[in-house]
Amino acid sequence: TISNMKAVIANGPKDYKLIYDKPMPKIQDGQVLVKVVASGICSSDLKMYEGNEFYWGVDGRARRGIIPGHEFVGSVVDIDPSIARDQSISVGDIVVAEQFIPCRDQCWFCKNGMDYKCDKLIIYGEDVDGSMAEYMIYQKGSLVHKVPEDLSPTYAVLAEPVAFSVRAMDRAHLKTTDLIVISGCGTIGLGLVAAIETFYPDISMIVLDYFQFKLDLAKTISKKCTTFNLSDKTVSSIADIVRKMSGEQNGADVFFECAGTSESIKAGFEFLRKCGTFIHIGICKETYIDASWNIISAGKELTIIGCNLGRNAWPRAFEILKKCDLSSMITHRLPLEEYSNALDLISSRIKVVLDPTLPASKLLNESQSLLPIVNNNEKHLKIKDSVAFVTGSSRGIGRAIAIALAREGAKVIIHGTTHDSPSYLNEGTTMTTLAKHISTITNNTEITPVWGDLSTKEGVQSVLNHIKYPIDILICCAGGNIGSSGVNTASGGKPSHDTCLTISDSDTKSILNRNFWTTHLVCQSIVPQMIQNHRGHVIIIGSTSALLGREKGALYTVSKAAVHQYMRCLATQVQSSGREKGALYTVSKAAVHQYMRCLATQVQSSGIRVNCIAPGPTLTERYKRNIGTDQGVTGRPEHVANAVIQLLNMDFVHGQTIRVDGGEQTFTS
Ligand SMILES: [Zn+2]
Ligand SMILES: [Zn+2]
Structure with a gap:
């Protein structure tokens, strides 16, 4: 039998580690030992990791050295016979437990039917060991539920957040004529959409988020819900629409705050009609929120209701999981080794699940075949529907690449240094027109133009701010043998004294910036996200000129040699999770080697050797x-x-x- 197991240990804010020698727990009176098959991560896990004082402050809930994880599904390995008999659970059953354990009969709250606020409340992952481990104990007094046999164990991990959504729905005492707004499409928000769709099919829902894919998912759960993307529309313009939809009552009946931000809270006060109901579910980063408080009393006489956890709602959560297909809410399934990656992913994805039964993987190469993403369309990188960013695609090679990708059905983001880059060599007029042109000739409506200088960090950031989706394919094509006066010269930007010994400082810097520095900044901004997503392909456009010494265009070939070596280092880095040290040193040396070849070519007939x-x-x-x-x-x-x-x-x-x-x-x- 096994005596040690893998487990994530939370020693404090940002101080988590994976250990391999945590002693295997053994059952005592009233306990169940399970092998963890799924451990869900939610944004409260991220808040705990980041050090929110709710967890780590003076009266914080979390205990140092604890195994985190409060959403879990396990397969029974060992069980106290009395529990097995009373709850008819046997070894091998798939079971969940609610995330808290009440005292049941000792405190005032338990005696008065509010066991979810028990004075002696014990919470998994905070007071007692949770699920980021191979095995865990369901403590004595836990509220255990058997997972219905027709639900897959991984999918059942959604029961915890969905139960929470069901309870939020209960707290609102909805009427079938209500107009409701759900702010935030994380697991709880989407769970609410599913719960209301299941139990109040006639209610009109308005759903808000910043991420289009989350809103699209809300639409697949409830076809009739109305969605608004907060990156396209202001809160006040949405509020106008909500008021118009509501007619005479001039506002929504119920607002579900599931985002946990001050913007979302303020928006709720704006959306609600007089005497409306505000259900606050989110947990804000900030302890204190500025909002116009009098709106609750004199202003609108609102009913404010708090809601936490999913007591008395689990059987209905299972019902919803069977009725609605929420499986695409699980965007990632990762081995325990990737807990920190999983925590990073949670802010932009929906439900990330750690599965301790999965083997640890190297990033990219192996992981693609072995794991990780449950969502089927994300398993392999196909060009069709992938997001491709082609730098320097206003003209020439980059433009041809963009057109080819568009023909293959990719969502293509084309880029030029300025809006009128396509016009410089009479290949077109503006980036906007070029996008339309590519769209027409390839019959692909998803062509987005962006423009800006990629040779500074700020420039790269401002270009990336216009790109809404994660990038799957990065083609680094921006570059060329273009000196400091830009491309608009008689020679198309080629420097006039273009050898190692004659080129000017400003032309040298310009060429290194355009070819090497730009590649470096763009990769630095985009590749980390690809690593997190386990998805991506980077193609750097180099040059055969970088492989042989040349007299003319020497510095250009040096910058391309640097780019080739940069690609090798990047390839090494993303191959494994380890970091390849000294990458930029080797890039500068590759540039130096090529510099030597060019210099050698230039001085060949002079009797000098290099x-x-x-x-x-x-x-x-x-x-x-x-x-x-x-x-x-x-x-x-x-x-x-x-x-x-x-x-x-x-x-x-x-x-x-x-x-x-x-x-x-x-x-x-
Ligand atoms: Zn949670
Ligand atoms: Zn109690």
Whole structure:
């Protein structure tokens, strides 16, 4: 039998770690031991991780050293026989437990039917170990439910949030004629849409969020709900529409606040009619919220109702899960090893589930085949419906790539440095017209133009602010042998004194910026998101000119050599979860090697020789200080010095890079 297990331990704010030697729990009186098959993550997990004082403040709920996780499904491994008998549960059954354990009969609240606010309330993942582990104990007194056999164990993890939504619905005492607004389409908000669709099919719902895919999902759960994207419309313009829809009563009957932001709370006060009902479910980051408080009394005489957890609602939650297909709410299923990635994902996705039975995976390559995303259309990267961002696609190669991607059915974001970039070489007029043109010739309506300078961080950010979807395909094409006067010159931007020894400083900087720096900034802004999403392909447009020495256009080929090496480093980094150190150093060295080849070409007939020596790891004092040990390095500074001497003595060797590394690398460059 196993004696240790994997578990995530919360030692404090932002201080979580995965350990492999947590002793396996054993059952005691009144307990059930389960193998965790799904552990849901919600935004309250993220708030706890980030250090919200509700959890870690003076009277905070969380205990240091606890295993987090309060939404879970487990398969029974061992059970106290009396519990097995009383609740007819046997080994192998799939069971859930409500996230809190009340004292049941000792405190005033339990005695008065409010056990969910029990004075001695114990909460999983805060007071007692939760579900981010291979096994967990359902404590004595837990409210355990068997998962109906026709629900898959992973899907059943939605019972916890959906039960919460059902209770919020109960608290509102809805009438079939009500007009309601749901603000925030996380799990609770979408669960509310499903609950109301199931139990009050005649009620009109208005649903708000910033993410279109969440609103689209609300639409699939309830076809008749009206959705508004808050990034397209202001709150007051939506409020106008809500008032018009409501007619004489001039506002919504009930507002469900599921976003937990001050904007959402203020919006609720604006949307509600006089004597309306405000149900507050969200947990705000801030402890204090500024809102116009008198609206509750003199203003509108509102009824304000708080709601937390899903007491007395689980059987109906299972009913909803059977009736509505909410499976696409589970956007990711990840192994325990990826708990921190899972926490990152929760703010932009819906339900992220940790499944401790999944094997740990390397990012990208392996994960695509083994895991992780439950949503079927996201399993493989297909060009069709993927979001492709092509930098430098106002003209030339980039434009041809954009057109080809559009033909394949991708959502293509085309980019130029300025709005009129397409006009510079008479290939078109503006980015907007180009988008329309591509749209027409490819019969693809999803072409979005963006423009801006990508050679500064702020520039990249302002371009990315116009892109609403996560990018799946990144084509780095912006670049070219274009000097500091830009592309609008007689030579199409080619610098006038274009060799290693004659090019101006400003042209050198411009070329390195356009080709290398831009590639670097764009990758830095987009690839981390791809890693999180387990989805993405980056293609960097390099140049064969970077592989051979050249006299003219030398600095351009140097910048392209840098880009090729940058691609290799990036490829190494995303291949595994580890970080490849020293990437930019190697990029600068790749540029230097190419610089040497160009210089060698330029001086070929002059009798001057130019070569490059590329040492492998060499044991210098600085190396020892950096690495802390010699790590078996056999290269010595003297080896390099000797190679320099030998090279100086060698006739007829020119434009070469010679490795001095004891044979560590034996392939050609
Ligand atoms: Zn939760
Ligand atoms: Zn109690």
